[in-house]
Amino acid sequence: MADIIDGKKSAAVVTDAVSEAAGRLHREAGLQPGLAVVIVGNDPASHAYVGAKSRMAKKCGFNSMQYTLPEETTQDELEQLVEKLNADPSVHGILVQLPLPGHLQSEPVIQSIRPEKDVDGLHIVNAGKLATGDLASGLISCTPAGAMLLLRDRLGADLSGLNAVVIGRSNLFGKPMGQLLLAANATVTMAHSRTKDLPAVCRGADILVAAVGRAQMVRKDWVKPGATVIDVGINRIAALEKGEGGTRLVGDVAFDECAAVASAITPVPGGVGPMTIAMLMANTVIAAYRSVGRPIPKF
Numbered sequence: 091m092a093d094i095i096d097g098k099k100s101a102a103v104v105t106d107a108v109s110e111a112a113g114r115l116h117r118e119a120g121l122q123p124g125l126a127v128v129i130v131g132n133d134p135a136s137h138a139y140v141g142a143k144s145r146m147a148k149k150c151g152f153n154s155m156q157y158t159l160p161e162e163t164t165q166d167e168l169e170q171l172v173e174k175l176n177a178d179p180s181v182h183g184i185l186v187q188l189p190l191p192g193h194l195q196s197e198p199v200i201q202s203i204r205p206e207k208d209v210d211g212l213h214i215v216n217a218g219k220l221a222t223g224d225l226a227s228g229l230i231s232c233t234p235a236g237a238m239l240l241l242r243d244r245l246g247a248d249l250s251g252l253n254a255v256v257i258g259r260s261n262l263f264g265k266p267m268g269q270l271l272l273a274a275n276a277t278v279t280m281a282h283s284r285t286k287d288l289p290a291v292c293r294g295a296d297i298l299v300a301a302v303g304r305a306q307m308v309r310k311d312w313v314k315p316g317a318t319v320i321d322v323g324i325n326r327i328a329a330l331e332k333g334e335g336g337t338r339l340v341g342d343v344a345f346d347e348c349a350a351v352a353s354a355i356t357p358v359p360g361g362v363g364p365m366t367i368a369m370l371m372a373n374t375v376i377a378a379y380r381s382v383g384r385p386i387p388k389f
């Protein structure tokens with residue numbers, strides 16, 4: 091049976107360090123990190139994530155600002171709000187919760203955020219720095235940064251000689267995850283829906299990272315014995331086995347059967363998810379330190 095990688099515990103270590111760093115910045119420079127989170131529309135899951143981000147920001151000692159915009163918000167109105175936040179010196183981090191309602195285009199909104207306030211790490215300047223191997227001067231997308239921290243705790247910082255397979259090629263996760271693994275010297279394969287014989291590709295992975303958005307798609311015969319499995323999926327399925335109505339949360343990996351083969355595995359919930367919010371806090375405190383030219387804390 092694989093070791094279960096405890097994302098909640100690692101996230102608490104990060105947020106404790108963030109709180110400490112925020113307190114120091116306040117004491118020594120009189121500056122309180124400010125995080126503005128923008129949500130448009132009524133998606134319940136997005137509201138839950140944004141609520142969790144705002145609560146954690148307060149817990150870390152930040153000035154936590156939440157902008158809840160109605161479903162019918164226009165592209166112009168949203169971009170004007172971003173401009174206002176760009177110009178506000180008390181705001182060090184801006185995050186626009188995704189996905190946006192269908193009539194809005196996310197890319198122009200993301201690109202309108204000043205790169206130094208882009209705590210989601212999605213602006214082309216931040217994505218470009220990561221792609222060119224500069225992990226020091228930009229901001230890195232939160233979920234991949236969190237997944238890498240879990241891997242670092244488990245396998246160390248140098249992944250030389252290890253084969254990593256990332257399933258999924260999104261800008262939010264798959265692409266930056268691939269870049270981070272490459273920067274850690276892993277041999278990286280980016281797999282996706284058009285990959286031929288996906289199970290065989292995955293079976294070659296010492297590190298298997300699943301971000302496909304399909305409940306329990308990765309089965310035990312996809313997993314190399316002894317592999318480390320990182321599950322980024324968040325899917326709600328009917329809770330049939332409990333004999334009651336309702337839903338339960340599962341990842342992209344069939345947990346029980348894959349845990350029997352892997353050497354370590356992240357659960358859902360309680361794996362990568364909590365790290366996403368912790369790394370958002372880390373990015374915000376980093377942005378605040380940089381805004382006054384202070385050396386940034388390490389997480």
Ligand SMILES: Nc1nc2c(c(=O)[nH]1)N[C@@H](CN(C=O)c1ccc(C(=O)N[C@@H](CCC(=O)O)C(=O)O)cc1)CN2
Nearest residue numbers: 139186187188189210232233359360361363364366367
């Ligand atoms: N602008 C962004 N939008 C979205 C991002 C993002 O990083 N930036 N990621 C996801 C959603 N997300 C954060 O926004 C997120 C997802 C899951 C969790 C989490 O802690 N999950 C828990 C379970 C929570 C539950 O019970 O539902 C877990 O896995 O343990 C945090 C953040 C899409 N949008």
